[in-house]
Amino acid sequence: MRADVFPQSELRDHSYWEQAKCPLVCLVFLTPLLVIYEVGVLLFSESSQTVVRNGADHWMRMGLQSIGLNAQHALPFLIVFGLVGWHFVGRYPCKISTDTLLGMVSESLLFAFCLVVLGQLQNVAFRELNISPDLMIGQDALPRILAFVGAGVYEEVMFRLCLLPMLFGIFRVLAMPIKWAAVLSVLSTSLIFSLAHYVGSSAETLTLFSFTFRSLAGLFFAGLFYFRGFGITVGCHAAYDVIVGFLMELNG
Numbered sequence: 001m002r003a004d005v006f007p008q009s010e011l012r013d014h015s016y017w018e019q020a021k022c023p024l025v026c027l028v029f030l031t032p033l034l035v036i037y038e039v040g041v042l043l044f045s046e047s048s049q050t051v052v053r054n055g056a057d058h059w060m061r062m063g064l065q066s067i068g069l070n071a072q073h074a075l076p077f078l079i080v081f082g083l084v085g086w087h088f089v090g091r092y093p094c095k096i097s098t099d100t101l102l103g104m105v106s107e108s109l110l111f112a113f114c115l116v117v118l119g120q121l122q123n124v125a126f127r128e129l130n131i132s133p134d135l136m137i138g139q140d141a142l143p144r145i146l147a148f149v150g151a152g153v154y155e156e157v158m159f160r161l162c163l164l165p166m167l168f169g170i171f172r173v174l175a176m177p178i179k180w181a182a183v184l185s186v187l188s189t190s191l192i193f194s195l196a197h198y199v200g201s202s203a204e205t206l207t208l209f210s211f212t213f214r215s216l217a218g219l220f221f222a223g224l225f226y227f228r229g230f231g232i233t234v235g236c237h238a239a240y241d242v243i244v245g246f247l248m249e250l251n252g
Helices: 008-013 023-047 055-066 071-089 098-128 141-173 178-198 208-228 230-251
Strands: none
Touching (some): 023 071, 023 098, 023 141, 023 230, 055 071, 071 141, 098 230, 141 208, 141 230, 208 230
16 A cells, blocks of 8 residues: 555554654553552551652642642642643644553653663762762652652653743743754753752752762653653653662662
8 A cells, every 4th residue: 555545644643653642642641640649648648747749749739829729639630631731732633542551651661771771870980980879768668659650740740841841932032043942941951850859858968979860860851751752751750760769679
């Protein structure tokens, strides 16, 4: 059959690589993570004083409270409505299938392991330079896993879904060329993403190793967001955090 029998847009629209980037598919993909995290937070907040919410989640909820919204319920629904609105405003053709969702799970795990390898390579480089990597403070396993899942969702919402396009738009308003606006917005959000881990009540100790790696991770997630879409970026981030947290539990 000749390739020109179907319009190119139709061929593109039904490709897995395009469908995985569709906002509605991303919403379906990340909904289980969002539900697990929110339910887990409610259960732990009622039964213990364990801190489960991550910084990005807390900051966004504080912002919503400052404008009079019920942050407990508003934030998850804003994510849902935002992705649905993005889907319809962008007029994305969409086909939600099990194969696409399974493919997104596989990609998320693959990219998460790539990020693990990147961290190990940086670890080797720092050891060669006689720089000791930082240590992580141990916590209960289940709250940590929930926090990791929440970080995958809310940090990507804050830094990639919201802040990255916003900075790009600001740079474009300042008459900056598209390429430079893209580069500076990616670099800026990656540095801010890294610095955010050292701010607030749950701030970690700032070390060169952790700051450098998180900056590289921010670049990695930004590239993933651009090339593979929001859903896979969330999946990769959450999977990486859970994998590393699990390995640290075993080593601990």
